[in-house]
Amino acid sequence: MQTLDLVDAHSGVEFGNGVHLEARFDGTHSRVALVLPGAERARENTAFVEALAKEFSVVTPTHPGFGRSPRPDWCTSVDDLAYIYLDWLDRSGLTDVTLVGLQFGGWVAMEMAVRSCARISRLVLVDTLGVKLGGPLDREVVDVFATPHAELDRRLYADASLGMGDLASARVEDVLEMARNEEALAMYGWEPYMHNPRLIHWMWRIAVPTLVIWGGRDGIVTPEYGRGLARRIPGARFEQIDQAGHRAQVECPEEVAKLICDLAL
Amino acid sequence: MEYWHFSETAYPYLPDPESYDSIRVTLPNGVIDPERAAGLWDRYIREWQVADECGLNVMVNEHHSTATCMNSAAPVVAGVLARVTTRARILILGNPVANRVDPVRIAEEMALVDLLSHGRLDVGFVRGVQYEVAATNSRPVRMTERMWEAIELITRAWSTHDGPFNWEGEFFHHRQVNIWPRPYQQPSPPVWISAVNPGSVTRIADHDYRVATFLAGFEGTRALFQGYRDRCAETGKRPPGDEKFGYAALVYAGKTDEEGFEGARKLLWYLHTNKVAKQFAYPPGYMPYFVRAAGLRGQRSSAPGAPASSPIPDLTSMSLDELIARGIVFAGSAKTVAGQIERFYNHVGGFGNLLIMGQAGHMGHDETVRGIRRFAEDVAPALDRVTDRVTA
Numbered sequence: 001m002q003t004l005d006l007v008d009a010h011s012g013v014e015f016g017n018g019v020h021l022e023a024r025f026d027g028t029h030s031r032v033a034l035v036l037p038g039a040e041r042a043r044e045n046t047a048f049v050e051a052l053a054k055e056f057s058v059v060t061p062t063h064p065g066f067g068r069s070p071r072p073d074w075c076t077s078v079d080d081l082a083y084i085y086l087d088w089l090d091r092s093g094l095t096d097v098t099l100v101g102l103q104f105g106g107w108v109a110m111e112m113a114v115r116s117c118a119r120i121s122r123l124v125l126v127d128t129l130g131v132k133l134g135g136p137l138d139r140e141v142v143d144v145f146a147t148p149h150a151e152l153d154r155r156l157y158a159d160a161s162l163g164m165g166d167l168a169s170a171r172v173e174d175v176l177e178m179a180r181n182e183e184a185l186a187m188y189g190w191e192p193y194m195h196n197p198r199l200i201h202w203m204w205r206i207a208v209p210t211l212v213i214w215g216g217r218d219g220i221v222t223p224e225y226g227r228g229l230a231r232r233i234p235g236a237r238f239e240q241i242d243q244a245g246h247r248a249q250v251e252c253p254e255e256v257a258k259l260i261c262d263l264a265l
Numbered sequence: 266m267e268y269w270h271f272s273e274t275a276y277p278y279l280p281d282p283e284s285y286d287s288i289r290v291t292l293p294n295g296v297i298d299p300e301r302a303a304g305l306w307d308r309y310i311r312e313w314q315v316a317d318e319c320g321l322n323v324m325v326n327e328h329h330s331t332a333t334c335m336n337s338a339a340p341v342v343a344g345v346l347a348r349v350t351t352r353a354r355i356l357i358l359g360n361p362v363a364n365r366v367d368p369v370r371i372a373e374e375m376a377l378v379d380l381l382s383h384g385r386l387d388v389g390f391v392r393g394v395q396y397e398v399a400a401t402n403s404r405p406v407r408m409t410e411r412m413w414e415a416i417e418l419i420t421r422a423w424s425t426h427d428g429p430f431n432w433e434g435e436f437f438h439h440r441q442v443n444i445w446p447r448p449y450q451q452p453s454p455p456v457w458i459s460a461v462n463p464g465s466v467t468r469i470a471d472h473d474y475r476v477a478t479f480l481a482g483f484e485g486t487r488a489l490f491q492g493y494r495d496r497c498a499e500t501g502k503r504p505p506g507d508e509k510f511g512y513a514a515l516v517y518a519g520k521t522d523e524e525g526f527e528g529a530r531k532l533l534w535y536l537h538t539n540k541v542a543k544q545f546a547y548p549p550g551y552m553p554y555f556v557r558a559a560g561l562r563g564q565r566s567s568a569p570g571a572p573a574s575s576p577i578p579d580l581t582s583m584s585l586d587e588l589i590a591r592g593i594v595f596a597g598s599a600k601t602v603a604g605q606i607e608r609f610y611n612h613v614g615g616f617g618n619l620l621i622m623g624q625a626g627h628m629g630h631d632e633t634v635r636g637i638r639r640f641a642e643d644v645a646p647a648l649d650r651v652t653d654r655v656t657a
Binding site for chain 1: 290291399402404406408478503542543544545549550554556557558559561562563565
């Protein structure tokens with residue numbers, strides 16, 4: 001049965017506590033952006049990362065358990081991910097990093113920012129989840145584990161043709177990567193579902209200029225949630241890209257990159 | 266051989282399957298007429314009593330959010346059976362321990378049923394089929410590890426009698442474990458664990474637990490039981506007795522072969538109504554990601570889905586003859602059924618427990634009772650002559 005070829009201590013990049021990850025490095029600029037992806041396939045972010053790399057040195061790891069990154073047994077929570085990347089920031093010596101969190105990666109970015117903004121100068125959250133704003137009956141994040149894949153395609157992308165489509169005819173590698181990403185998402189976000197109940201009470205700790213970017217046609221987490229999230233972060237600005245879905249950076253890579261570059265100036 | 270009558274206690278009065286995506290998780294419970302459901306429970310309980318009166322044992326299981334099984338709390342039904350049966354052993358197969366948040370509570374429930382039945386309880390543990398994770402909100406990742414931690418905590422709770430112990434594991438925390446009452450049977454009720462793959466029997470054999478498998482057919486069952494026997498040999502244990510092995514099949518004995526086949530066709534409802542939406546049949550983490558990816562890419566539609574407990578994927582498209590040839594169904598006259606089971610017994614190297622799915626779907630009370638009685642009166646004695654009658 002075909003599997004993915006995971007990176008190891010030789011082929012991967014060490015981020016923290018001996019954790020080696022699949023990662024890409026783009027651009028050679030003095031300004032550094034650390035991009036934390038969501039559950040999309042790594043290749044889907046290529047256009048966005050390349051656009052961002054026109055002005056930044058961009059570091060894009062694949063989280064443990066996603067894509068081709070192994071997951072150590074102890075690494076089971078978003079806190080674990082946050083500490084891995086905070087450790088990488090500490091060891092990098094950088095102090096002016098623009099931290100970009102995409103969807104699930106935005107949750108990781110917020111967990112990092114509430115712990116320490118010492119090396120982070122800007123925070124960008126794109127169609128992020130991770131906090132609970134409503135009550136028990138409010139399902140703020142669509143239950144992706146209870147949703148047929150065809151419907152997920154329509155919810156993830158404003159243009160559903162960007163989705164995986166019929167999995168029987170999709171590339172085998174793509175289905176494997178999707179399956180592995182979904183398993184990791186279940187590990188980190190099954191319960192409480194896609195949020196940390198404590199995080200909302202720590203948001204005041206985010207002490208850097210923050211930009212919240214949202215796809216106007218996000219079918220997973222609504223723009224209203226995004227505005228609510230922005231209101232919880234001191235001084236955060238909200239920008240909506242009307243024609244984008246949940247994975248705004250996949251559908252509108254140039255627009256999202258430009259908003260980030262403008263923020264950093 | 267010990268025989269265990271079993272029904273999944275379905276609610277079979279359902280709308281056209283075309284009108285719903287999944288019989289599990291999402292089919293609204295508004296479909297249920299409470300009066301009809303209560304009536305069904307009356308007869309299902311009565312059928313277990315008939316089995317008891319005939320000298321058979323009884324078995325119950327548990328599922329959630331599904332019309333295929335109205336037993337959403339096996340300990341409750343086992344508690345009822347403890348009081349309305351007199352001789353039968355009562356097997357729960359099983360407690361879905363990876364989906365329960367408090368194993369100490371399970372230890373208490375089992376101890377209580379064991380007392381209520383004066384020591385007639387057999388306790389099964391299962392990981393839980395994949396559709397149950399949505400129904401119970403249970404994280405599908407690392408379920409096997411969670412199941413084993415729960416089993417260790419439960420069995421320790423049964424066997425500790427000198428005051429509280431502390432448990433702070435990876436999945437469960439309980440600082441003062443000291444269950445009252447404790448089980449009637451000492452040191453503990455017999456423990457069963459269900460398995461599908463030979464790879465998972467190692468740990469079951471190491472604990473000397475009983476292993477049961479569902480609808481695995483001749484080859485799957487032989488491989489599984491052999492795995493258990495091999496492990497015993499590897500670790501220097503005595504060869505396990507037949508009582509360590511259980512096999513669940515659809516079983517109906519009639520007056521004639523044709524009457525037996527007719528009954529068996531009604532049992533196939535169990536295979537043919539299991540329409541499950543793909544997102545519930547393939548939760549991420551329940552199986553290795555590459556197995557799941559292959560399943561998601563597969564052309565096999567989810568309707569109807571094969572029972573998740575069987576390793577044979579295409580059960581639903583097989584004819585009754587083929588199912589009988591595979592050892593999934595034992596059906597016909599009493600003589601025919603005894604012959605089928607004897608062949609199966611010899612093929613798998615012996616087993617001491619036949620778990621009889623003797624009622625399903627629209628099979629009515631009278632027909633169910635006739636099947637139970639005929640099995641007890643005509644099949645069991647014939648089999649007892651060729652297999653060792655073991656004491657459970």
